[in-house]
Amino acid sequence: MPYSPWYRQANNRLIRDAAAYSLQQKLSILANLPANSPKRAALAKSGYDQLKAYLMMARPEKAEGQFYAQVMKSTEPRRTGVSAGLWQSLAPDLWQFYASNLPTQPSWKINADSSLVTQARQVLLGEIGQRNAESTLYENMLLSVRRNYADMTLTDMAGDTDAQRLFHSDESVPGMFTRKAWDEQIQQAIDKAVASRREEIDWVLSDNRRPVADEISPEALKKRLTERYFTDFAGSWLNFLNSLHWNEAHNLSDVIDQLTLMSDVRQSPLIALMNTLAWQGQTGQKDQALSDSLVKSAKALINKDAQPAIDQQAHGPVGPLDETFGPLLALMGKGSAQNMMPSDSSLSLQTLLTRVTRVRLKLQQVANASDPQEMTQVLAQTVFQGKSVDLTDTQEYGSLIAASLGEEWSGFGQSMFVQPLTQAWETVLQPSSASLNDQWKNAIVANWKSAFDGRYPFAISKSDASLPMLAEFIRKDSGRIDSFLTRELSGVLHKEGTRWVPDRVNSQGLTFNPAFLEAINQLSQISDILFTDGSQGMRFELLARPVPNVVETNLSIDGQKLTYFNQMESWQSFRWPGDTYKPGTMLTWTSVNAGARLYGDYQGTWGLIRWLEQAKQQKLDEGRYQLTFTTTDKQPLQWILRTELGKGPLGLLQLRNFTLPTKIFLTSETQATTEKPFDADAIAQE
Numbered sequence: 188m189p190y191s192p193w194y195r196q197a198n199n200r201l202i203r204d205a206a207a208y209s210l211q212q213k214l215s216i217l218a219n220l221p222a223n224s225p226k227r228a229a230l231a232k233s234g235y236d237q238l239k240a241y242l243m244m245a246r247p248e249k250a251e252g253q254f255y256a257q258v259m260k261s262t263e264p265r266r267t268g269v270s271a272g273l274w275q276s277l278a279p280d281l282w283q284f285y286a287s288n289l290p291t292q293p294s295w296k297i298n299a300d301s302s303l304v305t306q307a308r309q310v311l312l313g314e315i316g317q318r319n320a321e322s323t324l325y326e327n328m329l330l331s332v333r334r335n336y337a338d339m340t341l342t343d344m345a346g347d348t349d350a351q352r353l354f355h356s357d358e359s360v361p362g363m364f365t366r367k368a369w370d371e372q373i374q375q376a377i378d379k380a381v382a383s384r385r386e387e388i389d390w391v392l393s394d395n396r397r398p399v400a401d402e403i404s405p406e407a408l409k410k411r412l413t414e415r416y417f418t419d420f421a422g423s424w425l426n427f428l429n430s431l432h433w434n435e436a437h438n439l440s441d442v443i444d445q446l447t448l449m450s451d452v453r454q455s456p457l458i459a460l461m462n463t464l465a466w467q468g469q470t471g472q473k474d475q476a477l478s479d480s481l482v483k484s485a486k487a488l489i490n491k492d493a494q495p496a497i498d499q500q501a502h503g504p505v506g507p508l509d510e511t512f513g514p515l516l517a518l519m520g521k522g523s524a525q526n527m528m529p530s531d532s533s534l535s536l537q538t539l540l541t542r543v544t545r546v547r548l549k550l551q552q553v554a555n556a557s558d559p560q561e562m563t564q565v566l567a568q569t570v571f572q573g574k575s576v577d578l579t580d581t582q583e584y585g586s587l588i589a590a591s592l593g594e595e596w597s598g599f600g601q602s603m604f605v606q607p608l609t610q611a612w613e614t615v616l617q618p619s620s621a622s623l624n625d626q627w628k629n630a631i632v633a634n635w636k637s638a639f640d641g642r643y644p645f646a647i648s649k650s651d652a653s654l655p656m657l658a659e660f661i662r663k664d665s666g667r668i669d670s671f672l673t674r675e676l677s678g679v680l681h682k683e684g685t686r687w688v689p690d691r692v693n694s695q696g697l698t699f700n701p702a703f704l705e706a707i708n709q710l711s712q713i714s715d716i717l718f719t720d721g722s723q724g725m726r727f728e729l730l731a732r733p734v735p736n737v738v739e740t741n742l743s744i745d746g747q748k749l750t751y752f753n754q755m756e757s758w759q760s761f762r763w764p765g766d767t768y769k770p771g772t773m774l775t776w777t778s779v780n781a782g783a784r785l786y787g788d789y790q791g792t793w794g795l796i797r798w799l800e801q802a803k804q805q806k807l808d809e810g811r812y813q814l815t816f817t818t819t820d821k822q823p824l825q826w827i828l829r830t831e832l833g834k835g836p837l838g839l840l841q842l843r844n845f846t847l848p849t850k851i852f853l854t855s856e857t858q859a860t861t862e863k864p865f866d867a868d869a870i871a872q873e
Contacts, residue, residue, distance in 0.1 A: 218306035245299035252287030336362025350456035421511035429598030433606040446547035468512030567619030573678030613696030620852035732825040
C-alpha cells in the first residue's frame with residue numbers, strides 16, 4: 188500500500204538513514220583493520236551480518252525483516268535523545284517493518300557505498316578462506332555424523348567368520364569413516380556446507396561481476412573437505428589394519444589349523460576381511476565418463492605406435508582412495524589398479540591361498556606320518572639344502588605381496604601374508620636345527636679338533652698344525668667346510684663374494700650363531716690369502732730398513748735369505764711355505780758394539796708366523812705394513828712387508844687361539860649359552 192510523503196520522509200530520515208549510517212560506521216571499522224590484526228577474526232561474523240543488512244537496504248529483493256532487525260539491535264543499541272528503554276522497545280519493530288516493506292517501496296532503498304562494500308568484502312573473504320574456519324566446519328560436520336554410526340571392529344569386518352582364531356586387534360575404525368557413513372550422510376553434509384558457502388558468497392560477498400579467489404570458492408571448499416575426509420578415512424583404516432597381529436602358533440598342529448582356516452574359501456576370516464577392505468576401499472569411486480573413454484580410445488587408435496608398455500592412466504572406476512587402497516584392490520582384482528599391469532604378472536590373493544593350501548597339505552603329510560619327528564627332519568633337510576620349493580616359494584610369494592602393498596601397509600602385510608608362512612617355516616626348521624648342529628659338530632668340528640687342538644697357531648704349543656690338513660678344511664669350494672655348507676645349507680646360506688650370508692627370506696625363523704658366521708668368514712678370508720695363486724702357499728716381499736747402531740741383519744725364511752748391511756734398500760720376494768726339508772725362520776743381527784747375535788730361531792712350517800707374532804705392526808697403505816722387532820737391549824729392527832692380497836702372512840695371525848664353533852644355529856636351549864664370536868683383532872693386539 189502507498190504511504191504518505193510525510194511518512195516516507197520521516198521513515199527515511201529517522202529509520203533508514205540512521206541505520207545506514209550506523210552500518211557504514213561498523214563496516215568502516217572492519218575495513219580499516221590492519222591485515223594481521225586479531226580483531227579481524229573476532230569481527231568477521233558480526234561484520235558479515237552487518238554487510239548483509241547494509242546490502243539488503245540497497246537490494247530490496249533480498250530484504251529479510253527479522254534478520255535485519257536482529258542485526259540492527261546490536262549495531263545501534265542506543266539513539267541520542269531517546270531513552271534506552273523506550274528505544275529498545277520500539278526500534279526492533281520499526282526496523283522489521285522497514286525491511287519487510289522495503290521490496291514494495293523502492294523509494295526506501297539506499298545507494299550503497301561501493302568502495303566501502305568492496306573493502307568489507309575483501310576482508311570477509313580473507314577471513315572465510317582462513318583454515319581455522321574451515322577446520323571448525325570440518326570438525327562440526329564429523330561431530331554431527333559420528334553419533335549416528337558405531338565404530339567398526341574386527342568382528343564386524345570378518346562377518347560370519349571367526350577372526351579371533353587367526354588374528355586380533357584392540358583397535359577399531361570410527362564409524363564416520365566407513366562407506367555407509369559416506370553414502371548416507373557425509374556427502375550430504377559436505378554438499379550442505381558448500382551450499383552454505385555458495386549462499387554466503389553468491390550475493391553478500393560477490394557482485395557476480397568478478398570471480399572470487401579459487402581458494403575460497405564453493406568448489407574449492409568441496410574439494411578440500413572431500414580430500415580431507417578421505418585422507419582421514421584412509422588414515423583410520425591404515426591405523427587399524429597395521430595394528431592387526433597374527434596369532435602365535437605353538438606347534439605343527441596349530442600351524443596346520445591356521446593355514447586350513449586361512450585358505451578355506453567359505454570360512455576364511457582373511458578372505459572376509461579382504462572383501463570388506465575391497466568394499467570400503469572403493470568408497471567414493473566414480474566410473475570413467477563415457478565421453479572420456481571414447482576420447483581416450485580414439486587417441487590410442489590414432490597414436491597406436493606411441494602407446495606406453497604400461498598404461499599408468501588405467502581404465503575403470505577411479506576413486507579418492509585409489510592411492511591408498513589401490514595396491515590392495517589390485518591384489519583382489521578390483522578397481523583400476525589391476526589394469527595397469529598385464530594380468531599374468533600381477534600378484535593375486537587367490538594364487539597365494541592356493542600355494543598356502545599346498546603347504547598345508549605337505550605339513551599334514553608330516554603330521555600324519557608314523558614318525559612325525561623324523562618326517563619333519565627329512566622335510567627340513569630338503570629346505571636347508573634348497574631342494575624344497577613349496578614352502579620356500581610360498582613364503583617368498585607372501586613376502587612379495589607384503590612388499591607390493593607399500594610402506595603404508597607394512598604392518599598389515601607382514602601380519603597377514605608373511606607371519607603365517609614364517610610360523611610354518613619355523614615349525615619345520617627350528618626342531619631340525621638342533622639336528623643340523625649335531626651333524627656339523629660330528630662331521631666337521633670333531634675332525635677339526637682332532638687335527639688342530641693343542642697345535643700352533645690354534646694353541647700356544649711347540650707342535651705345529653698340519654698346513655695340508657688346514658687346506659683340506661678351508662680350501663674354497665672343495666674344502667670340507669665349504670662342501671658341508673654347500674651340501675647341507677644351500678637353501679638358507681649362500682656366498683656373496685667371499686662372505687657367507689644368510690638368505691634373507693629362507694632363513695626367517697632361524698637364528699644363526701654369530702660366532703659361527705664370524706668363524707667361517709674368517710676362514711674364507713684366510714683361504715683366499717693362502718691360495719692366492721691356486722696352489723697352497725703365498726708370495727710376499729720384504730724390504731729391510733736401516734736403523735741406528737745396527738751393522739747387519741740376516742733373515743732366513745724356509746731357506747730363503749735376506750742379508751742387509753746398510754746398503755741401498757731393495758725388495759726381495761719370498762714364498763711361504765718354502766721348498767725345503769728344514770722349514771723355519773731365523774733372524775740374527777750385528778750391532779756396532781758387538782758381534783752377531785740371535786734374535787730368534789723358529790723351527791717348523793709355522794716358523795714365519797711365530798716370527799711375525801713378535802712384530803709390532805703399522806699399516807702404511809692397503810698392501811704395505813711396517814714390522815718392528817725390538818731386541819733384548821731395546822734396539823729396533825725394521826722391515827717393510829708388501830703383500831699380494833690383504834694382509835698376506837699377517838692374516839694368518841687370526842688363527843691364534845682360533846676355535847671352530849660347535850653350533851650353526853641358536854635354539855631355545857642354547858640361547859643362554861651363546862658362543863662369543865672369535866675376535867682375531869683383539870688377540871692380535873695382545
